[in-house]
Every structure is written in structure tokens, then in C-alpha cells.
Amino acid sequence: MNLPDFLSYTSDHEWVRLDDEGHNVTIGITDFAQSELGDIVFVELEPVGDMFEQGEAFGVVEAVKAVSDLFMPVSGTIVEHNEMLENQPELVNVEPYSDGWMIKVALKDTSELDDLMSAEEYAAMVS
Amino acid sequence: MLKKTQLYDRHLSLGAHMSAFAGFDMPVRYQGIRAEHMAVREAAGLFDVSHMGQIFVMGDEAGALVQHLVTNDVSKLKDGQALYTLMCNHDGGILDDLLVYRLRDYAYMLVVNAANTKEDLAWMQANNEREAMLHDTSEHIALLALQGPRSLDIMARLTDIPVHDIPPYHFVRPAPGAFFGCEKAIVARTGYTGEIGLEIYVEREAAGRLWDAIMQVRTPLGLLPAGLGARDTLRLEAGYCLYGNEIDQNTHPFEARLGWITKLNKGPFIGRDALHAIEQQPRDRLLCGLIMNGRGIPRRSCRVFDTAGKPLGHVTSGTHSPVLRKGIALAYIERRDGLTRPGAQVMVDVRGRAHPATVARPPLHKQPKVQ
Numbered sequence: 257m258n259l260p261d262f263l264s265y266t267s268d269h270e271w272v273r274l275d276d277e278g279h280n281v282t283i284g285i286t287d288f289a290q291s292e293l294g295d296i297v298f299v300e301l302e303p304v305g306d307m308f309e310q311g312e313a314f315g316v317v318e319a320v321k322a323v324s325d326l327f328m329p330v331s332g333t334i335v336e337h338n339e340m341l342e343n344q345p346e347l348v349n350v351e352p353y354s355d356g357w358m359i360k361v362a363l364k365d366t367s368e369l370d371d372l373m374s375a376e377e378y379a380a381m382v383s
Numbered sequence: 384m385l386k387k388t389q390l391y392d393r394h395l396s397l398g399a400h401m402s403a404f405a406g407f408d409m410p411v412r413y414q415g416i417r418a419e420h421m422a423v424r425e426a427a428g429l430f431d432v433s434h435m436g437q438i439f440v441m442g443d444e445a446g447a448l449v450q451h452l453v454t455n456d457v458s459k460l461k462d463g464q465a466l467y468t469l470m471c472n473h474d475g476g477i478l479d480d481l482l483v484y485r486l487r488d489y490a491y492m493l494v495v496n497a498a499n500t501k502e503d504l505a506w507m508q509a510n511n512e513r514e515a516m517l518h519d520t521s522e523h524i525a526l527l528a529l530q531g532p533r534s535l536d537i538m539a540r541l542t543d544i545p546v547h548d549i550p551p552y553h554f555v556r557p558a559p560g561a562f563f564g565c566e567k568a569i570v571a572r573t574g575y576t577g578e579i580g581l582e583i584y585v586e587r588e589a590a591g592r593l594w595d596a597i598m599q600v601r602t603p604l605g606l607l608p609a610g611l612g613a614r615d616t617l618r619l620e621a622g623y624c625l626y627g628n629e630i631d632q633n634t635h636p637f638e639a640r641l642g643w644i645t646k647l648n649k650g651p652f653i654g655r656d657a658l659h660a661i662e663q664q665p666r667d668r669l670l671c672g673l674i675m676n677g678r679g680i681p682r683r684s685c686r687v688f689d690t691a692g693k694p695l696g697h698v699t700s701g702t703h704s705p706v707l708r709k710g711i712a713l714a715y716i717e718r719r720d721g722l723t724r725p726g727a728q729v730m731v732d733v734r735g736r737a738h739p740a741t742v743a744r745p746p747l748h749k750q751p752k753v754q
Contacts, residue, residue: 294400294612295417297703298680316734318680320416320703321612323734349415 257379258287260353264369265378268327271353272372275360281369283329284357285317285348288382293319296348299341301326301359307333310368314359317348330368332361388433389525389590397608405497407434410610419613420705423576424748426605427531429597430614432582433590436500436521438493444513449483449491452507454636454658456649460485465552465573468644469636470503471654475661476632477639479503480624482573484554492569492584496626497521510653525590529597530580530617533604538581541596544570546581563596565589575614577621577746616702619711622672622745628683628700629670629713635661638715639670668696668715669723672743673731674750675710679738681731687714688730688737689722695729706748716742 263271269289273282290296301315308314308328315326338357340347348356363369373381385408394401399410410431412419422428440449450457455468465484469477479499484492495503504519511517529538538546544557554571562568565585574580585593598608615625624630629639635658636645647659673681681701689695694717701712712731716723727742743750 292400294412295415295705297708298678300678318703320420320616320705321411323680323682 257382258353259375259379261375263353263375264329264372265375266327266329266372267381268329269382270327270329272329272369274369278366280335280360280362281330281332282357283314283359283361284352285326286378287352289324290349290352290356293317293322293324295320296345299345299348299358301337302334304334304337307331307364310371326358328361329372330361331364333364334359335362336360386434388431389587390431390433390594393591393594394431399608399610402611404611405434407497409434410608412610412612413608416610416612416616417705419607419609420616422605422607423531423578423609423613423617424706425532426607427529427533427537427580428576428607428609428613429594429601430528430530430609430611431525431590431594432528432614433525433587434497435526436495436497436503436519437524437526437584438495438500438504438507439516439518439520440491440493440507441516441518442489442514444515445489445491446485448507448511448513448515449493450650451513451652452510453481453483454645454652454654455483456646457483457485457491458649462487463553463555465554465571466644467552469630469641470506471636471658472632473654473657475635475654475657477626477630477634477636478506478632480626480630480641484569484571486556486569494526499626523587525585525587525593527583527585527590527593527597528574528576528580528614529583530574530576530609531578531606533606534578534580537597537600537604537606538570540600546570551579563589563592575621575623576617577623577748578617615700616705619700619702619713620704620706620746620748622713622747624670624713625700637662638666638668666718668717670699671714671716671723672745672747673698673701673712673714673729673740674704674707674743674747675712675731676739676741678710679731679733679736680710681712681714681733681738681740685712686732687716687740688732689720690728690730690739692730692737695722698731704748710738710740711747712740
């Protein structure tokens with residue numbers, strides 16, 4: 257299983273990357289999640305500018321046979337969507353940790369990052 | 384404890400995603416539903432559908448019993464022919480959909496849904512006043528479906544059986560030992576994908592040999608092993624009913640557009656009187672194909688409305704069509720204002736949002752070009 261150790265993870269199978277300035281995070285779903293879902297055909301995201309609490313749904317990912325909600329790993333405001341997913345949702349399958357990212361979020365409370373799992377902890381959870 | 388087919392280890396070594404289906408641990412997908420689906424539409428796919436049930440009806444009364452149990456006219460079958468039919472209860476509700484293969488005038492094979500096999504057999508026994516012999520042979524028979532435009536070419540490379548000469552809904556029974564060492568086999572031009580293809584019934588022990596032989600020629604011919612996921616998207620594009628979704632004991636054949644396999648004039652059979660009465664009544668609702676106009680993937684139980692927001696019905700099966708790259712569905716729609724006709728505009732509620740859709744006649748992946 258591909259699990260970069262510079263990312264943080266949630267029990268809902270999202271990954272989180274803190275940007276260099278420490279204000280925003282990039283969020284996507286894990287390799288395990290995309291593999292469980294199968295061919296992803298549609299990623300529906302809540303609008304840029306909307307604010308969500310940790311654990312609230314920020315969108316839905318649809319595979320051919322399955323639908324899954326996407327949950328905020330941390331509280332914050334959506335500041336950017338991955339526009340490429342509009343026409344190439346399969347990027348989530350192919351490159352879940354790079355081109356397949358989903359949203360960028362302006363953090364409300366950086367201490368929530370402490371709630372997230374390390375690659376090692378996440379690996380133990382899904383194994 | 385889930386049952387395993389003879390090919391279980393092969394599925395695992397191919398990296399299949401396995402899932403419980405009708406009491407079996409079955410492959411849902413290997414590479415991915417889309418790739419497997421397109422392989423079947425454009426080249427070929429190989430499915431292990433050994434979970435399906437086989438019930439043999441034998442003896443002098445076999446034909447009369449089958450004719451009494453099912454809605455289609457089995458008396459028209461000759462040796463080596465198959466037909467698609469329904470088995471209904473006395474109220475005309477659908478107990479199962481099945482294929483009937485006539486081996487001899489005293490031997491028929493009924494291929495039923497895995498989840499229904501036990502109930503079907505009990506129903507058949509309860510209505511077996513003629514005392515035909517009934518055998519559930521499901522555990523001893525493996526079933527491989529080789530489907531797609533190249534399926535016959537693939538099989539022709541592997542056997543001397545003239546597979547290209549078998550007409551649709553016909554089958555051949557190779558001589559003992561002449562087909563992958565099988566004592567008994569049935570090679571039938573039947574399927575559930577909307578493509579040409581074969582369904583091959585062999586004794587359980589021979590399934591591995593047959594699977595391996597077909598897989599060996601897969602690369603030059605573009606064949607992929609395909610799971611139940613692709614089987615479902617393929618049948619849904621083709622507009623075929625799935626028992627438990629489109630049809631069940633609370634639906635009747637006419638609203639499911641299965642009147643063509645319901646032969647009210649063939650003579651007495653279980654459910655005929657009720658079905659005759661239903662047939663005389665105007666239909667309240669009809670099973671329709673839907674193609675989403677834009678985004679949104681309809682799923683089972685999604686509600687359907689007219690464009691004014693009045694309820695029309697519900698989705699029985701929905702998915703993303705790999706061919707159309709759009710959401711598609713089968714749905715029961717109230718028969719009013721021409722809304723069950725191809726081209727009619729309706730709305731589907733997908734997770735609280737209304738998405739426009741167009742009523743379409745299956746096969747949904749082959750729509751006539753509109754000028």
C-alpha cells in the first residue's frame with residue numbers, strides 16, 4: 257500500500273498535507289480508499305468559500321458502483337478546488353496523493369492537526 | 384460461512400476484490416469495472432458465474448411440469464434450444480427469472496438466480512403433481528460466461544466445437560472427453576451482457592482447466608477477467624432485469640415489459656388466470672430506461688418526479704454507464720402524460736438534488752441518433 261510518510265491521515269481515509277506557510281492544508285483520499293471505491297467517475301465538492309467543522313461532509317465521491325461522503329479532517333474554509341477533477345475524476349485513482357487532490361482548506365485551528373494519524377498509524381488501521 | 388466457487392484461488396491470485404453475493408464469496412472486479420466493461424463491449428470478458436443455480440427436471444413428465452411452472456412456451460423448444468422465461472406465483476407475482484435449456488424431451492435444465500435456488504426448488508416440488516424428477520445440481524456445476532464480440536473467436540481457438548455455427552439461444556453438448564476432458568458440458572449462445580457470447584456449463588472439477596485455457600489466449604484477443612460489478616453495469620446498459628431490483632413477487636411481467644415472455648395463450652400454467660386479468664387492465668406504471676442529461680448518478684430507490692415536481696416513481700437500478708459516461712437507470716414510472724415514452728423529460732432526486740433525465744428505450748448504450 258502506498259502511504260507517503262509526510263502526510264497525515266484520518267479514519268475516514270483522507271490524507272492531509274500542511275503547506276509550507278502553515279495556514280492551509282491540501283486534502284485528498286488515500287490509495288486504500290480509491291482502491292476500495294474502484295473507478296471514480298465524479299467528485300462533487302462543496303463551494304469554495306464555505307466553512308465546515310471537523311467531521312462535516314465537504315463533498316461526495318462517486319465510483320461506478322459506490323458512493324462515499326468526504327469528511328473534513330479539520331475545521332476550516334474551502335479556498336480551492338482541484339479543477340482538473342471536473343473532467344478527469346480518474347486522477348483520484350491514478351495519483352491519489354498528487355494530481356488527485358481534492359480541496360485546499362484555510363485552517364481554523366491548527367491544533368486539530370494533532371488529531372490526525374501518522375502513516376504508520378493509518379497503515380495499522382487498514383491492515 | 385460463504386461458499387467458494389471452484390475458481391476462488393484463481394480470483395485471489397488475479398487480485399480480485401471479493402464480495403459476498405447470494406451466499407458466495409465472488410469476484411466483484413479485478414482491474415476495474417470500467418476496463419472490464421469496455422473489454423466486454425469491444426473484445427471479450429470472462430466471468431465466473433458458478434454461483435448460479437441449476438435445477439434439472441427429468442422424466443416423461445418433465446416437459447409438462449416445466450410448461451406448467453413458467454410463463455413462456457416451453458413446448459416450442461427443440462433439443463438444443465433455450466429460452467428466457469419467468470416463474471410466477473398464483474397471483475402473477477414473479478418468483479424468479481430463468482433460462483430453460485431443453486436437453487431432451489425428458490430432460491430440462493433450469494438456470495435460476497443463486498439467491499432463489501432453494502425457494503424455487505421448494506416451489507417446484509410443491510407443484511410437482513406430475514412427479515417429475517427434480518435435482519438441484521448447482522454444487523456440481525461450474526458456469527463460465529465468455530462474452531463480447533471476440534468471444535466466439537476465442538472459443539474457436541480452443542475447441543473443435545463449431546461455436547460460430549451455434550445460433551443465439553441454442554447450445555451444443557460436446558461428446559464425453561471432447562471438451563477440456565469434461566464428462567458433460569453445455570456450450571450455449573446465451574448471456575446477460577447485451578453482447579454476443581457463450582455460457583459454458585461444465586462439471587465443477589473441469590472449471591479450472593477451462594478458465595486457464597481461455598485466460599492463456601487473453602492477451603492477443605483483448606480479453607479480461609470480469610467480475611460481478613461489470614456484469615451489473617453491462618446488464619443495466621442492456622436494460623435487462625435483475626431479480627430483486629426490477630422484478631420480485633410484488634411486480635408482474637407486463638409492467639416490467641416482460642410480456643414478450645408471458646404467453647397467455649400457451650395453455651394453462653401457474654399464474655395464468657391472474658396474469659390474464661392483469662393484462663386486461665391499463666398499466667399503472669412501466670419499467671423505463673433513464674439517461675441523465677448532465678451530472679448525477681442515479682442509484683436504487685432514488686425518487687423520480689415530473690418536471691413540475693409531482694412524484695412519478697422510483698429507480699430500481701442505477702449506475703454510471705462506462706459507454707455513455709453518464710448516469711443511467713431503470714425506473715418504474717407512472718404511466719401518464721406520455722412520460723414513459725422515449726424522449727420524455729423527468730427529474731431524478733440524487734441525494735436531495737433534482738437532476739434532469741431523459742426516458743430512453745434500452746439498450747441504453749445504443750441510442751438512435753436524433754436529428
